[in-house]
Amino acid sequence: MQRRGGGSAKGARMCRGRSAANRSLKGSHRLVHDLFGALPHKLSPMESVAEIAKQYQQFARLEVVGRSPLYQRLALAVADDDDVLEFLSNLPPDKQQPNLLFAAARYLVDAVPTIGDLRELVADEHDGLVEVMLTRRTQTNEPARCATMLLALCQLPGPLALIEVGASAGLTLLVDRYSYDYDGVRITGKDPEAPTISCHLEGKAPLPSSMPDVIWRQGIDLNPLEPTNDDDIRWLECLIWPGEEGRLERLHGAVGSAKRHPVTIRRGDLADELAGVVAEAPKDATVVVFHTAVLSYVDPHKRARFRDIIGGLGVTWLSNEAPGILDWLAASTKNDAYLLVRDGCKILAETDPHGTWVRWR
Numbered sequence: 001m002q003r004r005g006g007g008s009a010k011g012a013r014m015c016r017g018r019s020a021a022n023r024s025l026k027g028s029h030r031l032v033h034d035l036f037g038a039l040p041h042k043l044s045p046m047e048s049v050a051e052i053a054k055q056y057q058q059f060a061r062l063e064v065v066g067r068s069p070l071y072q073r074l075a076l077a078v079a080d081d082d083d084v085l086e087f088l089s090n091l092p093p094d095k096q097q098p099n100l101l102f103a104a105a106r107y108l109v110d111a112v113p114t115i116g117d118l119r120e121l122v123a124d125e126h127d128g129l130v131e132v133m134l135t136r137r138t139q140t141n142e143p144a145r146c147a148t149m150l151l152a153l154c155q156l157p158g159p160l161a162l163i164e165v166g167a168s169a170g171l172t173l174l175v176d177r178y179s180y181d182y183d184g185v186r187i188t189g190k191d192p193e194a195p196t197i198s199c200h201l202e203g204k205a206p207l208p209s210s211m212p213d214v215i216w217r218q219g220i221d222l223n224p225l226e227p228t229n230d231d232d233i234r235w236l237e238c239l240i241w242p243g244e245e246g247r248l249e250r251l252h253g254a255v256g257s258a259k260r261h262p263v264t265i266r267r268g269d270l271a272d273e274l275a276g277v278v279a280e281a282p283k284d285a286t287v288v289v290f291h292t293a294v295l296s297y298v299d300p301h302k303r304a305r306f307r308d309i310i311g312g313l314g315v316t317w318l319s320n321e322a323p324g325i326l327d328w329l330a331a332s333t334k335n336d337a338y339l340l341v342r343d344g345c346k347i348l349a350e351t352d353p354h355g356t357w358v359r360w361r
Helices: 018-036 045-063 069-079 082-089 098-109 115-124 126-135 143-153 230-238 247-260 270-280 300-311
Strands: 160-165 179-182 185-187 196-202 214-221 264-267 286-292 316-321 338-342 346-351 357-360
Touching (some): 045 082, 045 098, 069 082, 069 098, 069 115, 082 115, 098 115, 098 230, 115 126, 143 316, 143 338, 143 346, 143 357, 160 270, 264 270, 270 286, 270 300
Parallel strands (some): 160 286, 196 357, 286 316
Antiparallel strands (some): 179 185, 338 346, 346 357
């Protein structure tokens, strides 16, 4: 197994033994404590491992099924691997997720990881794996999600001022730069070099006749990524699921557009920073706060606080999240579809998490 920096693992891809794994797990717990301090009360070890295994089984069954066979098999293998599960149980709950583990391993081994790679990393390079998982976040920043947001934005009076929470590298703030193909209906964006995003529509979706007039945009993120930073772009590459055609090429095209049209991403917490960013937006614009797959990484108390804050700011709120995240909405979807919701109450559509289709309601 090749590591970043040219080193190679000793021996075959196999666990180094229970004693080495136990030392690694103790070391990971110390490193978590050093970086995060004492963790809040956790489940018992057996309960924690069982919950993590269930999370990986659900990831395999609901999220990557039919999209990434490699990650489906890997998630099921993790759910059945005692050492990897125990390693994960020593991390904070928001750092135990499959996307983060698989991307971190991919970042370290320069390849799509196998279960053997994960066992070796846990046993032999646990500090490096823990450090990547604690310092990095799941910041997928899939540009195709703009195909979903565009349909909602085109219904609003312009000009628009866009604020994205959980903006990552700002690629989905460039919604008007990309071009779109909705089942043969093409809409031309403002950057001729930016990628064209294809999206399948179901239902009577409101296709725009032209791009919305976006006159201002800014993002908020705990850890903004920089389109000009090669290591940040490498992390975004590692977050792409193997087997999903076109995403890497689309990412590179979007990064090029972000370099040509840079946006400001404010570092900070979404609840703490939102009011200040809204205050900076042009007064003559319709201010739109939006996000996709962000609130699932925010604890329920902070979600409620965010809802209260946004409700008092006089803005339009577009949320594209998994069902149940806006827990005051009694709504469900088929499989792993997200819900596109306006102002926390009006469900506009069911959407593919990565923007490949929209089912308008």
